[in-house]
Each structure stands twice: as structure tokens, then as C-alpha cells.
Amino acid sequence: MNADDSTGARRGGPSHRELREMLGPLVLGALPAPEEVALRAHLDGCAACRADLEELAPLAGDLLLVDPDRTPGPVAPPRELGVRIAAAVGAESVLRERRDRRETRRGRLRTVLVPVAAAAAAAVVTAIAVLPADPPPAAPSVAFEQLPLRPVDPAVSADTATVVPHTWGVEVRLVASGFDAGATYRGVVRTRDGRLLPAGEFLGTGAKAVTCNMQAAVLRTDAVDFTVVDAEGRTVLDLALPPKAVPRG
Ligand SMILES: [Zn+2]
CATH class of the missing domain: 2.60.40.770 (Immunoglobulin-like)
Structure with a gap:
């Protein structure tokens, strides 16, 4: 059995990370149709993303509070782009914080988890601060x-x-x-x-x-x-x- 068949993460398609980053825009109705088709197909086979989506859906209101119009910098970014990136990063951050809270409730390794939440919060600030630069920031190159x-x-x-x-x-x-x-x-x-x-x-x-x-x-x-x-x-x-x-x- 080919494991990829049921995940939607086929060669040439969006990576799993890219798919996950679409969850926020999907919830906000800010996802272009072709990406939504790809994401819906992936959700059919990915329980993890479905779980994330279930958690995100009720939080759409929170995500909309991340207002790209209030970003610092000399040039305001196009609003739609700002919403999409803020939603993607904000969604990741909200999910991570919720996971952290669950872990903390179980009393497990609270001190280890706090830096993760802090890093997620910092990522939101960084992504929004970087927005006024011309193109959307490219994913940092890392050694996989x-x-x-x-x-x-x-x-x-x-x-x-x-x-x-x-x-x-x-x-x-x-x-x-x-x-x-x-x-x-x-x-x-x-x-x-x-x-x-x-x-x-x-x-x-x-x-x-x-x-x-x-x-x-x-x-x-x-x-x-x-x-x-x-x-x-x-x-x-x-x-x-x-x-x-x-x-x-
Ligand atoms: Zn997935």
C-alpha cells in the first residue's frame, strides 16, 4: 500500500506544512478555490488536519482580531495578503497554545512547553512585521x-x-x-x-x-x-x- 495515496501529500502538490497553513485561511473563507480543493482532498485522508480544523473553526473570530492594518512599517500590505498570512500564522499559534494548555492541564513538563508558545507568539509578531517588504516572506531554507x-x-x-x-x-x-x-x-x-x-x-x-x-x-x-x-x-x-x-x- 502506498502511504501517500490517502494523505494528499503527493509529489509536486503542496507540502503538508503548506496544507496546514491553509487551515486558517480556509476557516476565514480567505482560501482561493484551487487551494481549497487541494486542502479538502487532503483533509479526507488526514485525521491530524481534521482535528486541527475542528479546533480552529470556532476560533475564526479570534483570528480575525489579528488586524494586518495595524502592522508597523512604512507601507501597508495588501489587506488580503495580510489576512491570509496572519490567519495562517495565527492559526498555528492558536492551535499550539491550545495544545500547550491541554498538556499543562495534565501537569506535564510545563516549563518545556512555555518556550514553544513564546516562539509561536514571536512568529506571529515577526511575520506581521515583515509584511511590508515587497513579496511575501519565503520559507527560510533549513537543512532537512x-x-x-x-x-x-x-x-x-x-x-x-x-x-x-x-x-x-x-x-x-x-x-x-x-x-x-x-x-x-x-x-x-x-x-x-x-x-x-x-x-x-x-x-x-x-x-x-x-x-x-x-x-x-x-x-x-x-x-x-x-x-x-x-x-x-x-x-x-x-x-x-x-x-x-x-x-x-
Ligand atoms: Zn494533514
Whole structure:
């Protein structure tokens, strides 16, 4: 079975991150038709994005409060562009803060999660401050790694993960199938000094592939391992994060 078939993240189409960033504009009705078609198709196969959309829909009013007309700078950006970027970044920020609150309620690693929320808030400010520059800001170029996923549970099938080193932490993008439908799975990143940090949660979708962006508040260089564990704490999927080669120059 080809995992990509049910995710909509086909070669040449928008990346999963780009699709996720469309959720805010979709909720605000600010998404052009072709992108909406692509996003709707992706939502059919992606439980994570559907969950995000469900959380975002009631927040549309909050997102509209991010007013691009009040951005600093000499030239006001086109309003539609401002709404779209503010919505995308604001949506990401709102979702992350809500996730953080959920995690905090469970009393887990509050101090680790706070910098993530702070980074998200800073990202909103940065994106809006950058808007008056002529073109929309390009995605920063970062060194992605493709690393092999190792299923520990024989029911799980997965190929490679994309690992993205951010300034605020590390992101693991994976596509895998065979997780028990409806069961909760957690991502965990182990650090060089032996700490286990949360990297988000998702619901299993059975034979259907699940596409996940898991994020933890630890730098790539300090992370040594990423695992997916089930509700009983058993490891079902493993990803070694070997020391990175330092680029020359
Ligand atoms: Zn998705």
C-alpha cells in the first residue's frame, strides 16, 4: 500500500506544512478555490488536519482580531495578503497554545512547553512585521534530513521521516499506517542528556496512512532519538537521530 495515496501529500502538490497553513485561511473563507480543493482532498485522508480544523473553526473570530492594518512599517500590505498570512500564522499559534494548555492541564513538563508558545507568539509578531517588504516572506531554507523510520510494532508500516531543525526545536514529519484506529499515540524525543520530551499526539487511523508533524522543544543537535509510544507506553515506532554533520564554511 502506498502511504501517500490517502494523505494528499503527493509529489509536486503542496507540502503538508503548506496544507496546514491553509487551515486558517480556509476557516476565514480567505482560501482561493484551487487551494481549497487541494486542502479538502487532503483533509479526507488526514485525521491530524481534521482535528486541527475542528479546533480552529470556532476560533475564526479570534483570528480575525489579528488586524494586518495595524502592522508597523512604512507601507501597508495588501489587506488580503495580510489576512491570509496572519490567519495562517495565527492559526498555528492558536492551535499550539491550545495544545500547550491541554498538556499543562495534565501537569506535564510545563516549563518545556512555555518556550514553544513564546516562539509561536514571536512568529506571529515577526511575520506581521515583515509584511511590508515587497513579496511575501519565503520559507527560510533549513537543512532537512530524510531518516529511516523503524517500526517496532509489526503492525506499523512506515518508510522515512523528514526531520527539520528549527531555532525553537525539532520537527519530525512522518507518514505511517497500522496504528490502532482511534487509539492515542504520543511522540517522544529523547535528548542527549537523557530527558524525554513530548512531541505531540495523534489518533491512529488503522490501515489508512496518518501524516503527522511532531514537534519537540529541543534543538536537533541535542536530540538523539524520536519514538512513537502507545497509550500503555510501549514503543511502536522508532527514529534514530544521529549526530549531524556540521556543514563546512
Ligand atoms: Zn494533514
